[in-house]
Amino acid sequence: MDKIKVGFLGFGNVGTGAYKILQETGNEISHREGFEIEVKKILVRDTNKKRDVQADESLFTDNIQDIINDPEISIVAEFMGGIDPAKQYILSALENKKTVVTANKELMARHWPELEKAAQNNGAGLYYEASVAGGIPVIKVMSESLQANKVYEVMGIINGTTNYILTKMSEEGRDFHDVLAEAQRLGYAEPDPTADIEGFDAMYKLSILSSIAFHAKVPIDNIYREGITKITAEDIAYGKELGYAIRLLAIAKKNGTDIQARVHPTFIPVSHPLAAVRESYNAVFIKGDAVGNLMLYGRGAGDLPTGSAIVSDIITACHQENNHRYTTFYNENKASWQVRFEDDWETEFFIRLTVKDKPGVLAKIAGILGKHEVSIASVIQKDHNKDVVPLIFVSHHAKEQSIKKALDDIGKDEDVLQIENVIRVER
Ligand SMILES: NC(=O)c1ccc[n+]([C@@H]2O[C@H](COP(=O)([O-])OP(=O)(O)OC[C@H]3O[C@@H](n4cnc5c(N)ncnc54)[C@H](OP(=O)(O)O)[C@@H]3O)[C@@H](O)[C@H]2O)c1
Secondary structure, three states: OEEEEEEEEOOOHHHHHHHHHHHHHHHHHHHHHOEEEEEEEEEOOOOOOOOOOOOOHHHEEOOOHHHHOOOOEEEEEEOOOOOOOHHHHHHHHHHOOOEEEEOOHHHHHHHHHHHHHHHHHOOOOEEOHHHOOOOOOHHHHHHHHOOOOOEEEEEEEOOHHHHHHHHHHHHHOOOHHHHHHHHHHOOOOOOOOHHHHOOHHHHHHHHHHHHHHHOOOOOHHHOEEOOOOOOOHHHHHHHHHOOEEEEEEEEEEEEOOEEEEEEEEEEEEOOOHHHHOOOOEEEEEEEEOOOEEEEEEEEOOOHHHHHHHHHHHHHHHHHHOOOOOOOOOOOOOOOOOOOEEOOOOEEEEEEEEEEEOOOOHHHHHHHHHHHOOOOEEEEEEOOOOOOEEEEEEEEOOEEHHHHHHHHHHHHHOOOEEEEEEEEEEOO
């Protein structure tokens, strides 16, 4: 039986997950697939570190050359993270005609064209299922099972940390900072949570996912990004009254040659399938012209779920051998001339204000919205028996720029004390 030798770059969460799977299921995989997968070397920073997952001492190295220059290693699996030196190591592996499997979404989103060119020039493969939504096989589904479709919309919960935080805030009425601190204590959020809570992680994944979905490059510079740090318990409570759940959504839509791509906190009706996705779970909702609506749901992170995607890519790579698939579009770091990126998209908006409690304020603000062609779908006005009251509007479909202009005027009104928040609504 053929033995495929693999070099691991990293042995943290993802690396140990993939290793455990190969230890526990390796024999079955060999029996099914007709080849054996052997981890020959593992690159780490510290070869003396005590590790929870046991692997033979002789496998560990801190010298990348032990992997890059080993002619027996045909596949390099990268899960060390970051750009440098991961990028250089991957390029060296590809130049040595080794196929690369990676979980590194930031590297893929920023340097995909360069990596793919190196792969193509050397007849090597580049596989990245684990880089988007962990254990959910969305890249494979999109590129191998939905080819019959024109996919025109992808809407996903693709960051588990923010979904955990928003679920806790929604279900327990708690404040953002309180839940973030708890998530950090439990290991659901990083000590530096910026990449997750500011939407960078979801933006990297959306760039990869929507490019595959639309067969057109969606560079990160063309993705609007807004995190969840401004969402308050009050926003969520008023949203609930209106029948909405809040999620950090990664949204990409294609209409002819127009594409819009955005990551931001979003209200969705509680009846929407994505509203049922709680805690650190992920889901991707896809709309295709032939298949209709489709949703994939599962674990977006974690050692075994992400390891599942890594091992699956290793197996796929073994089967492809010298016939690897590459992207179907012109893969550059800039948008192709064939598409136009929209930034004035239309959606519904939730607007929460604090205003002086006096007659006529509601009508005045409705007038300002109307002047900017924003019509109102619903209003919540609470009587707080104080001098100031909250006032909440939900608009019908309106243009992003119209809302911005209307809010500029509303902010200048003497009876408006504060524009508390503006949250987009999707259906
Ligand atoms: N965690 C998840 O659930 C998940 C899910 C999807 C994708 N990803 C992506 O997968 C990648 C890895 O994530 P992770 O959570 O597994 O990270 P991690 O637990 O921090 O592990 C990183 C591993 O890489 C090694 N490493 C880091 N820098 C190195 C260097 N310069 N030279 C040699 N070895 C180096 C570390 O060595 P030491 O052990 O010696 O420190 C460690 O074994 C990231 O790109 C992440 O975005 C993670």
